[in-house]
Amino acid sequence: MDEFAFVDRSKTNAEKYVLRQKLFGTEEVMPLWVADMDIATPECVLEAITKRLAHPIVGYEIMSDSAYEAQIEWFATHHDFVMKREWLSYSPSVVASIGCAIRAFSDAEDEVIVMDPVYPPFYSQVRENNRTLVIHTLNQDEEGIYRFDLDRLSTQTSEKTKVLLLCSPHNPVGRVWSYEELSALCRWCEERGIVIISDEIHCDLVYAPHKHISTARIIPENTVMLLGPGKTFNMAGFSISTVCIPSQLLRDKFEIERKRVHWGDGAVLSHIGFEAAYREGRGWYYKLIAHLSQNAEYIDKTLSSTPIQYAKPEATYLAWLDCRALGMDDRELRKFFVKEARLGLSPGLSFGKEGSGFMRLNFAVTSQTLTEALEKLRGALQGDAYV
Numbered sequence: 065m066d067e068f069a070f071v072d073r074s075k076t077n078a079e080k081y082v083l084r085q086k087l088f089g090t091e092e093v094m095p096l097w098v099a100d101m102d103i104a105t106p107e108c109v110l111e112a113i114t115k116r117l118a119h120p121i122v123g124y125e126i127m128s129d130s131a132y133e134a135q136i137e138w139f140a141t142h143h144d145f146v147m148k149r150e151w152l153s154y155s156p157s158v159v160a161s162i163g164c165a166i167r168a169f170s171d172a173e174d175e176v177i178v179m180d181p182v183y184p185p186f187y188s189q190v191r192e193n194n195r196t197l198v199i200h201t202l203n204q205d206e207e208g209i210y211r212f213d214l215d216r217l218s219t220q221t222s223e224k225t226k227v228l229l230l231c232s233p234h235n236p237v238g239r240v241w242s243y244e245e246l247s248a249l250c251r252w253c254e255e256r257g258i259v260i261i262s263d264e265i266h267c268d269l270v271y272a273p274h275k276h277i278s279t280a281r282i283i284p285e286n287t288v289m290l291l292g293p294g295k296t297f298n299m300a301g302f303s304i305s306t307v308c309i310p311s312q313l314l315r316d317k318f319e320i321e322r323k324r325v326h327w328g329d330g331a332v333l334s335h336i337g338f339e340a341a342y343r344e345g346r347g348w349y350y351k352l353i354a355h356l357s358q359n360a361e362y363i364d365k366t367l368s369s370t371p372i373q374y375a376k377p378e379a380t381y382l383a384w385l386d387c388r389a390l391g392m393d394d395r396e397l398r399k400f401f402v403k404e405a406r407l408g409l410s411p412g413l414s415f416g417k418e419g420s421g422f423m424r425l426n427f428a429v430t431s432q433t434l435t436e437a438l439e440k441l442r443g444a445l446q447g448d449a450y451v
Contacts, residue, residue, distance in 0.1 A: 067351045068103045070430045084408055093408035094437050099235070099382060101298040101428035103355075105337075106348040109297060112340035113333050125332040127154050134342035135291070135306060142268065145278040151310050153322065154330050156303045158265050158290045159185045162229065165288050165307075166193045168321040169259045169314070170226035177221065177228040179212055180416035183235045183263070187416070190229075198225060201418055202237065208375055210237045211245070214252050221256065228253055230262040232279060233270060236384050236415050236424045238377020240274040243282075250283040259314065260287045265305070268296040268349065270379040271357050284310035288318070295380075296349065297341040298428075304334040356381050359427045359434050366438045370445050381428035384412075388421035397423065404444035407437055 074081050080098040084091045132152050140146045155161040162185065166176060172194045178186045179200050190197050200217050202210040230249070233240045241249075253260050262279040270276045280287040292305030309315040360376045363383050367374045373386035387397055394413045401407050401423060412422025427434055 067355050068430055070432060071102060071104050073102060080408075088402045088408045090402065093402055093406050094433070094440065095408040096426045096429070096437060097408050097410040097424070099295065099380075099426055099428075100300045101381070102430065102433065103298055103352070103428060105298045106341060106345045108344035108348070109299065109337045109340045112336050112344075116333065116336045122332055125335060126329045127335045128339070131335050131339040131342075132306070134339045135293075138342040139278065139291075143276055143278050145281050147308055148310070151308050151315070152306050153309075153319070154327075155290070155292075155305045155307050155322075156327050156330065158263050158292065158294075158305050159189065160325075160327065161290045161305065161307050162186070162261060162263065163189045163193055164321050164325060165259075165261045165290075165318060166190065166195060166227060168318045169261075169288075170195055173224070174227070175222065175225040177217070177225060177258070179229075179231070181236060181412065181419040181422075182229075182231050182415060184414050186229050186231070186263075195227075196224070199416070208373075210234070210239050212249065214248060217252070221258075225256065225258055228258050228260050230260055230279065232262050232264050233266045233276060233379030235266060235380055236382050236410070236412075236419070236422075238380050238382060238384060240270055240276055240378040243277050246277050246279060247282050250279065250286065254283050254286045258286075261290070262287060263290045265290065265292055265295050266380045267291070269353070269356065269381060271353070271360070271376070274378040276379065280308060280310050285314075286311070288314060293338055293341045296352075297345055299337055299341060302331075302334040302337050304330050304338050355431075356428060359429070359431065362431070362434060363425075363427060363438065366442065370442065372441075372445075381426060383425040383427055385409075385423045385425055386421065387412075387423055394420055397421070400444065401441075404447060405441045406444075407440055 080095040084093055084095055129149060132149055136147050166189060173196055175196045175198045176190045177198045177200055179202050198220050200212060200220060202212055204210055260279060267276045280289050289308040291308055294300040309318055363374060364376050371389035374383060392400060398411050401409050410424040412419030
């Protein structure tokens with residue numbers, strides 16, 4: 065029995081529904097692209113907000129130490145990483161934090177390392193802030209596991225290389241970087257004076273036996289971590305995240321830029337929801353992980369008899385579908401999913417050149433919805449004699 069009930073979002077301003085016509089040319093697709101969940105936000109969050117609204121004034125408020133402490137306790141419990149209050153500051157989003165950090169730790173035309181494939185704003189934030197992209201291709205080993213190559217990366221960098229953008233866990237390929245991999249990368253960056261900006265927004269969505277390692281545990285003096293409840297508790301609409309910077313030197317540089325862009329301290333209802341999620345959302349979270357893990361395994365079972373290659377991700381609720389055996393170019397592949405399968409997925413090419421031939425499917429939905437989506441896909445494949 066499904067732990068989570070279907071919630072109809074089609075009559076709201078949900079991005080994944082409203083933009084169907086614009087992105088796919090039709091509203092007759094099941095939207096499985098934007099990385100938020102079609103699963104209700106935890107009741108503890110909604111109850112806390114309702115309680116706060118009993119007060120008749122919703123004005124300017126600062127984020128309380130109690131809210132930060134709730135996140136600190138969560139990370140100590142779930143990630144064996146003890147943060148200090150002074151390390152943390154508010155941000156409206158991880159993407160805003162990436163741009164702010166790029167400007168704080170590099171100058172115009174300096175080089176920023178991005179690993180391909182990766183979340184599209186990694187590329188755009190480098191370009192839009194007038195920095196130079198250094199694209200490092202993630203290669204798949206014999207088992208299909210994506211890895212970075214520090215020897216090859218050493219040939220790509222120069223004295224102008226100031227920042228490395230890390231996605232940990234990785235979107236879209238679903239990797240959880242091991243302690244050994246992260247240690248080697250952190251040492252490599254420290255030796256070259258390269259600041260690591262680590263997007264860890266998916267850090268709670270990890271499947272056993274894998275375990276997320278907070279990057280700042282390794283070399284805190286050289287790391288900026290970007291965190292938040294948006295993915296874990298389906299709270300992206302609250303526009304709240306945090307920036308964790310253990311180094312006083314890096315914090316001071318970041319604070320100068322943060323004040324310059326003046327994004328303030330956020331909204332009162334976001335503060336309330338943030339604290340409630342981290343303080344009271346544990347039981348809901350455990351049910352979610354079990355549900356997502358079952359969904360990931362169901363995808364594996366369903367697609368195993370098709371030409372589409374898929375390996376259960378180590379983290380995230382995003383399935384990275386290798387469709388290259390279908391023999392379609394990227395335009396044909398996108399058309400096939402929209403016109404034949406009636407599914408709105410994220411095209412792999414949007415994550416970089418290495419995404420060519422792939423599609424990303426968001427499986428943070430009810431079991432019923434996922435079953436319907438995969439039946440649509442299998443039907444389309446059968447229609448084209450692929451199954």
